Amino acid sequence: MRWVMKxxxxxxxxxxxxxxxxxxxxxxxxxxxxxxxxxxxxxxxIFWEIRLPRVLLAIIVGAGVSVAGAVIQGLFRNPLADPALxxxxxxxxxxxxxxxxxxxHTTAFGLLGVSGSAFVGGLLISWLVxxxxxxxxxxxxxxxxxxxxxxxxxxxxxxxxxxxxxLELRSVTFWALGSFNGADWSGVSIALIIPVAIxxxxxxxxxxxxxxxxxxxxxxxxxxxxxxxxRIVVLTAVIVGVGVxxxxxxxxxxxxxxxxxxxxxxxxxxxxxxxxxxxxxxxxLLADGAGRSIIAPAELPIGILTALLGGPxxxxxxxxxxxxxxx
Amino acid sequence: MTLKLxxxxxxxxxxxxxxxxxxxxxxxxxxxxxxxxxxxxxxLVHVAAGYERAQSGAISLDEIDLKSWxxxxxxxxxxxxxxxxxxxxxxxxxxxxxxxxIPHESDQATNRVLVAxxxxxxxxxxxxxxxxxxxxxxxxxxVQICRVVSQVIDDLSHAHLLFDEPxxxxxxxxxxxxxxxxxxxxxxxxxxxxxxxxxxxxxxFCDEIILMNEGKILDAGKPAKIITxxxxxxxxxxxxxxxxxxxxxxxxxFRD
Numbered sequence: 001m002r003w004v005m006k007x008x009x010x011x012x013x014x015x016x017x018x019x020x021x022x023x024x025x026x027x028x029x030x031x032x033x034x035x036x037x038x039x040x041x042x043x044x045x046i047f048w049e050i051r052l053p054r055v056l057l058a059i060i061v062g063a064g065v066s067v068a069g070a071v072i073q074g075l076f077r078n079p080l081a082d083p084a085l086x087x088x089x090x091x092x093x094x095x096x097x098x099x100x101x102x103x104x105h106t107t108a109f110g111l112l113g114v115s116g117s118a119f120v121g122g123l124l125i126s127w128l129v130x131x132x133x134x135x136x137x138x139x140x141x142x143x144x145x146x147x148x149x150x151x152x153x154x155x156x157x158x159x160x161x162x163x164x165x166x167l168e169l170r171s172v173t174f175w176a177l178g179s180f181n182g183a184d185w186s187g188v189s190i191a192l193i194i195p196v197a198i199x200x201x202x203x204x205x206x207x208x209x210x211x212x213x214x215x216x217x218x219x220x221x222x223x224x225x226x227x228x229x230x231r232i233v234v235l236t237a238v239i240v241g242v243g244v245x246x247x248x249x250x251x252x253x254x255x256x257x258x259x260x261x262x263x264x265x266x267x268x269x270x271x272x273x274x275x276x277x278x279x280x281x282x283x284x285l286l287a288d289g290a291g292r293s294i295i296a297p298a299e300l301p302i303g304i305l306t307a308l309l310g311g312p313x314x315x316x317x318x319x320x321x322x323x324x325x326x327x
Numbered sequence: 328m329t330l331k332l333x334x335x336x337x338x339x340x341x342x343x344x345x346x347x348x349x350x351x352x353x354x355x356x357x358x359x360x361x362x363x364x365x366x367x368x369x370x371l372v373h374v375a376a377g378y379e380r381a382q383s384g385a386i387s388l389d390e391i392d393l394k395s396w397x398x399x400x401x402x403x404x405x406x407x408x409x410x411x412x413x414x415x416x417x418x419x420x421x422x423x424x425x426x427x428x429i430p431h432e433s434d435q436a437t438n439r440v441l442v443a444x445x446x447x448x449x450x451x452x453x454x455x456x457x458x459x460x461x462x463x464x465x466x467x468x469x470v471q472i473c474r475v476v477s478q479v480i481d482d483l484s485h486a487h488l489l490f491d492e493p494x495x496x497x498x499x500x501x502x503x504x505x506x507x508x509x510x511x512x513x514x515x516x517x518x519x520x521x522x523x524x525x526x527x528x529x530x531x532f533c534d535e536i537i538l539m540n541e542g543k544i545l546d547a548g549k550p551a552k553i554i555t556x557x558x559x560x561x562x563x564x565x566x567x568x569x570x571x572x573x574x575x576x577x578x579x580x581f582r583d
Contacts, residue, residue: 074416077413077415078415207429209418209422209429212415212416212418213412213426214413214414216378217409220405220406220478221402221430221478222398222399222403222430262417263417266418266419266422267416267422
């Protein structure tokens with residue numbers, strides 16, 4: 001399966017998936033018609049205003065959450081780690097749910113909106129986790145702090161769901177399950193910070209490789225662990241915070257995608273990070289396509305699909321690759 | 328080209344781990360660091376290499392205060408293998424050893440040549456593409472040793488190599504191969520420091536011995552001078568007769 005993970009193969013697969021996802025949907029759009037100017041006005045509007053931003057957002061967010069997973073696994077030296085471990089997703093969910101249920105749009109928070117609140121929540125919780133980790137100085141204490149904050153945030157989301165009205169509960173739930181339904185150009189332009197963060201993370205590949213050896217080992221290779229940890233957590237929080245803010249939680253992608261890349265090509269982060277970005281973009285794009293086709297014209301939230309497909313596949317990988325993952 | 332500690336004191340919380348320690352790991356020599364569990368051997372290594380900060384005293388690398396060396400420059404001169412190396416990702420053996428080249432600006436082609444050379448030194452050439460996580464404990468240790476050696480292989484005359492209990496997971500043949508490897512590196516100018524538990528092997532392969540007890544240096548010097556029934560009684564609290572053999576070898580017989 002090694003050949004599948006070659007970059008050119010992944011790039012071509014991404015292009016093909018993109019072309020397919022731009023065409024299919026409630027309205028079939030022939031890309032050839034569009035390119036040759038033979039498409040009608042409705043198709044053009046659907047293409048430019050709805051489908052293209054949605055596809056671009058799926059690509060960017062898919063790439064982002066996968067890269068976030070890859071670097072968090074490296075930083076925690078644990079192939080089972082997930083960006084959720086630094087509390088960013090649950091922090092974002094907590095603030096978004098709080099915003100919706102407490103009717104904060106009438107207060108100063110109204111300026112932030114649901115997405116802005118989610119972003120702030122994600123950053124705030126991961127900053128707390130990072131601070132606690134910094135004080136005790138070890139990666140494991142950061143991990144434990146992450147678990148604690150996750151539980152608190154999830155309990156908070158539960159509490160808000162309990163307090164919410166039926167209508168609010170529906171939006172909290174739908175948002176927590178993830179969807180690219182609201183994608184527009186303003187969302188895409190905000191999401192452009194994600195590729196920037198990915199490029200910055202690719203530049204940390206060597207350092208991340210060293211960190212997998214251990215804190216002492218990385219120190220003796222000349223790496224400032226504390227600073228590196230800060231950079232990784234902040235960049236991850238930006239990626240996941242923006243991603244969750246715009247599209248809700250896309251589950252399991254950050255865990256499964258880097259795994260697939262490691263199992264089929266290399267553990268070297270200079271391969272794992274770009275490989276995860278490409279594969280994550282493809283898988284989320286296809287999952288979004290499936291989500292809007294399976295029960296069309298209704299939509300299945302993408303988070304449900306990614307977890308339903310990703311979960312069993314992950315179990316299968318663990319069983320098949322016993323011993324090779326080093327868990 | 329010597330790594331020197333002068334009157335160093337280091338502790339964690341209220342526990343004093345090193346007390347008034349002065350020692351040196353000189354270039355061209357293999358120095359064995361011996362002592363009972365908790366004697367301060369590992370602390371000595373981490374304080375000497377800068378991972379842990381001494382609360383008082385001075386550490387110098389090539390006669391310059393260790394604190395004035397930048398992190399990157401220090402990593403080009405001091406390579407350390409800590410006691411427990413854990414790596415849970417299926418990197419290839421070559422990729423793991425290549426990590427030793429991280430402090431250097433040398434290009435990937437040069438690095439691969441150097442890594443191939445180091446793997447060959449420890450008979451690991453055939454393992455280069457194997458997955459690290461599929462290796463046995465002893466094989467993993469050999470890979471880690473190669474990684475540490477590759478960190479300083481291009482300038483051995485300025486190299487300081489510190490290994491914390493490097494031979495524990497190795498079989499006897501690879502223990503001997505390891506000592507031959509580090510002796511060869513010392514001949515080429517490297518300063519080598521080894522935390523060891525095997526006193527007989529230490530006497531046979533080390534030029535100098537630092538004997539530690541309860542955070543202090545009990546004695547330091549040539550093995551034949553340092554390792555005696557009395558010093559071992561003091562350091563390890565065991566009754567042992569030391570019999571001198573040919574070429575600096577010794578034999579220990581334990582008494583009731």
